[in-house]
Amino acid sequence: MGEAGIREIFLNEAREILTNLESEIVQLEERAGDQETINRVFRYIHTLKGSSGIAGFKAIYDFTHKLENLFDDVRSGTLVVNNKLVDLILNSIDWVKAAIFDSDRDSVKSERLLQTLVKRIADCKGTETVKNTDMTPVVSQQPQEIATTEDGHIQSEYKYFRIRAYFKDDIFETGIDPLAIIEDLLSLGTLIIKGVFKDKLPELDLLNPEKCYLGWDLVIKTSKPVSKLHDVFIFVAEDNHIVIEDITDAFYEKKEGKVYHQEKKIGEILLDKGIISETELEEVVEFQDTQRSKIGNLLVKKGYATENEVDEALREQEELKRKIEHNTIRVDTNRLDNLLNLLGEIVIGQAGLAGIADELDDEMGFRLKNALYGLDRTTREFQEQIMSIRMIPIGPTFEQFRRFVRDSAQVIGKDIKIVIEGGETELDKTVIERISDPLKHMIRNSIDHGIETPEIRFSAGKPKTGTLTLRAYHQEGNIYIEISDDGNGIDLDKVRKKAEKMGFLNKDEDVTRERLLQFLFQPGFSTAEKVGDLSGRGVGMDVVKTNIEGLRGMVEIKTEKGKGTMMRIKLPLTLAIIDGMLVSIGNYTYIIPLLSIVESMQPKKEEVKTIEGKGEVILVRGEYVSLIRMYELFGVEGIHQNPWDGLVVIVESGNDRVGLLIDDLLGQQQIVIKSLDTYITRSRAVSGAAILGDGKVALIIDIHGLIEEIYRTIKGDII
Amino acid sequence: MIILDEDIGIKKIKEFHGSIRKEMDANNEVIVDFSKVKRIDLSLVQVILSAGRVARKRGKALKLKGVSDTVKFQMQICGLKT
Numbered sequence: 001m002g003e004a005g006i007r008e009i010f011l012n013e014a015r016e017i018l019t020n021l022e023s024e025i026v027q028l029e030e031r032a033g034d035q036e037t038i039n040r041v042f043r044y045i046h047t048l049k050g051s052s053g054i055a056g057f058k059a060i061y062d063f064t065h066k067l068e069n070l071f072d073d074v075r076s077g078t079l080v081v082n083n084k085l086v087d088l089i090l091n092s093i094d095w096v097k098a099a100i101f102d103s104d105r106d107s108v109k110s111e112r113l114l115q116t117l118v119k120r121i122a123d124c125k126g127t128e129t130v131k132n133t134d135m136t137p138v139v140s141q142q143p144q145e146i147a148t149t150e151d152g153h154i155q156s157e158y159k160y161f162r163i164r165a166y167f168k169d170d171i172f173e174t175g176i177d178p179l180a181i182i183e184d185l186l187s188l189g190t191l192i193i194k195g196v197f198k199d200k201l202p203e204l205d206l207l208n209p210e211k212c213y214l215g216w217d218l219v220i221k222t223s224k225p226v227s228k229l230h231d232v233f234i235f236v237a238e239d240n241h242i243v244i245e246d247i248t249d250a251f252y253e254k255k256e257g258k259v260y261h262q263e264k265k266i267g268e269i270l271l272d273k274g275i276i277s278e279t280e281l282e283e284v285v286e287f288q289d290t291q292r293s294k295i296g297n298l299l300v301k302k303g304y305a306t307e308n309e310v311d312e313a314l315r316e317q318e319e320l321k322r323k324i325e326h327n328t329i330r331v332d333t334n335r336l337d338n339l340l341n342l343l344g345e346i347v348i349g350q351a352g353l354a355g356i357a358d359e360l361d362d363e364m365g366f367r368l369k370n371a372l373y374g375l376d377r378t379t380r381e382f383q384e385q386i387m388s389i390r391m392i393p394i395g396p397t398f399e400q401f402r403r404f405v406r407d408s409a410q411v412i413g414k415d416i417k418i419v420i421e422g423g424e425t426e427l428d429k430t431v432i433e434r435i436s437d438p439l440k441h442m443i444r445n446s447i448d449h450g451i452e453t454p455e456i457r458f459s460a461g462k463p464k465t466g467t468l469t470l471r472a473y474h475q476e477g478n479i480y481i482e483i484s485d486d487g488n489g490i491d492l493d494k495v496r497k498k499a500e501k502m503g504f505l506n507k508d509e510d511v512t513r514e515r516l517l518q519f520l521f522q523p524g525f526s527t528a529e530k531v532g533d534l535s536g537r538g539v540g541m542d543v544v545k546t547n548i549e550g551l552r553g554m555v556e557i558k559t560e561k562g563k564g565t566m567m568r569i570k571l572p573l574t575l576a577i578i579d580g581m582l583v584s585i586g587n588y589t590y591i592i593p594l595l596s597i598v599e600s601m602q603p604k605k606e607e608v609k610t611i612e613g614k615g616e617v618i619l620v621r622g623e624y625v626s627l628i629r630m631y632e633l634f635g636v637e638g639i640h641q642n643p644w645d646g647l648v649v650i651v652e653s654g655n656d657r658v659g660l661l662i663d664d665l666l667g668q669q670q671i672v673i674k675s676l677d678t679y680i681t682r683s684r685a686v687s688g689a690a691i692l693g694d695g696k697v698a699l700i701i702d703i704h705g706l707i708e709e710i711y712r713t714i715k716g717d718i719i
Numbered sequence: 720m721i722i723l724d725e726d727i728g729i730k731k732i733k734e735f736h737g738s739i740r741k742e743m744d745a746n747n748e749v750i751v752d753f754s755k756v757k758r759i760d761l762s763l764v765q766v767i768l769s770a771g772r773v774a775r776k777r778g779k780a781l782k783l784k785g786v787s788d789t790v791k792f793q794m795q796i797c798g799l800k801t
Contacts, residue, residue, distance in 0.1 A: 172729045172762055179761040182796055196798030204743065204769045209736040209762055210729065214797060274798045303775050 010055035023399035166215035189222025344672030351693030395423025425472035450487030484566035580671035754785030
């Protein structure tokens, strides 16, 4: 591989490492003594140093070497993780980022900043050699020597032992305390996995307090010979069940990410660590089946594990997922886009052949259609495979907000914790690239207007630290992203007053809660009394909505006064290909996304009415639905002017349903979406276009945009 | 509230077991004061663990007061969350 290739690999790696490092360091600030996080941070800095050296980024190599030395002090417990240290490392990350990726940076300023950082590192090393007292007591404070193999992997000189110790129930009679033995054992090394067996422990009323019921299954890392471990059990080895096993090979491979074949569930991780017992796990699993709640939440609710323990287990689970061995190659994303475009051409070609099949005689047409049916299955599978390659987890995007939340909260004197759920949820890479800015804006709103200051929260009986949750999940062919906070909620009275003032609402006009909240997406709409550094200028939420709708998504807000706000984004799985229904209006063909169609019907004359304030409606099973004459909307000459002569397609978007008057249904097919120039897409009723089998172009109707457009233009109303 | 003696251990565990059972039956909140205790043994941890389970089942609270770092560490070894 040439030098350019090595640099390219480094640039890709560095971006990933720096994002992870930033996220981990912010988390470390929340849990200063967490040894696992400390080790991960160290490994990231170490890898960054090594890779930058290989790729020829000498300045970065030298700087990260200093940073690594500094963090080694944290790892060995001689330097305390505090706000000052976290700031220093975050500033260092900023410098490294700029040095690698920002070719336009001011080199004089950059050099000056580097010197300041180097001095701060030296000061930190020189003055803060205070023994860390916040470390969790379970982990011993022995410094760990880490060596690096030729391939860059971290190699430990320590050994890993698994110790299983089950004591006789009458051991107390001999004057021996098993707890003291286990304490002696732990003094020989670092506890890696703790399993405590409490299953035999009876109910309090049935408990014989002079009998021993507990047992241990532990893994420790130690530099001591195995004989030292046996010495600890010298007086009990004969009569009790004590097994000591050297598992260095297996454990080393596992720990350093060489081989992982299966993912672990949260319950299993907590069980392995001895935080919960099998009985407790079984109990919550059974309960989970009836409650459909997350196992971690149930364990916390039942008091079997703390929130911190569940969070740590979740992080371990993520780490495990990352380390599952894959045979991967890096592919330029442009090549994937090209592949998808080519597939689009195949789909168009297929539609053309289907058209020819219709023109052939029965037998030939049937044979061709049969062959096309088989081809269609293959192309659909082909499409799914390409789409799956384009799918990437949203986790890294979420993670990058940890720093943003920390810094923003600090600026305005708030204390905010960020919780990330469903980071493994995969989205099309284009969606991920385009969702980041809207997400940031919504997060900023939650920080600035949603979550209160610690003082206000305290006086309202809430924890001083506010929680901002980012959650992603799949449901019914869509992806949902939720941004929720436990802040003060949105004051609907204020929203109403502002809407009235801006002329969106008449005084005393009836309006639903959902509709009222939609006003927040109007340009210039803000109920904030003060314009903050972060938000409150009324600029942004309209852009957020437009951006999300540009991704064929929707955004809704739910809020409860005093309890918080949740903004939910609904997005399609893919942006490139959809299943569409081809319909004709006059001489033109249009496409309605199949997912939006509820039914099609031909109403009777008496079912079509005009209601004041609602316009033309049709009666569909006892419910009036607005009727939209599509030929009028698109300014074309339709064949049927009367709904009872043509066809009405009932479509829905969110809670709104409308009927679209068309001339005919032409059939359904896969549609490759092509974007349109802005002069056409100014109409929100159209989301793109597609090339049909016969080479003609058809517009794709955006149902959500169309409903909004109709409310705005025909009714003079805004939803 | 139960105040533990400095030398709480296997010799006094029966007495403590009896006291905590009575307290658990009589009160919704039981406090065990560890202020005088420097070290504990497994017999005490077992009683606390079992009492904690009973408290959870009955919707009561078992609170441990004045637990030193050493005792906290010993409890953690036994899988007791404090």
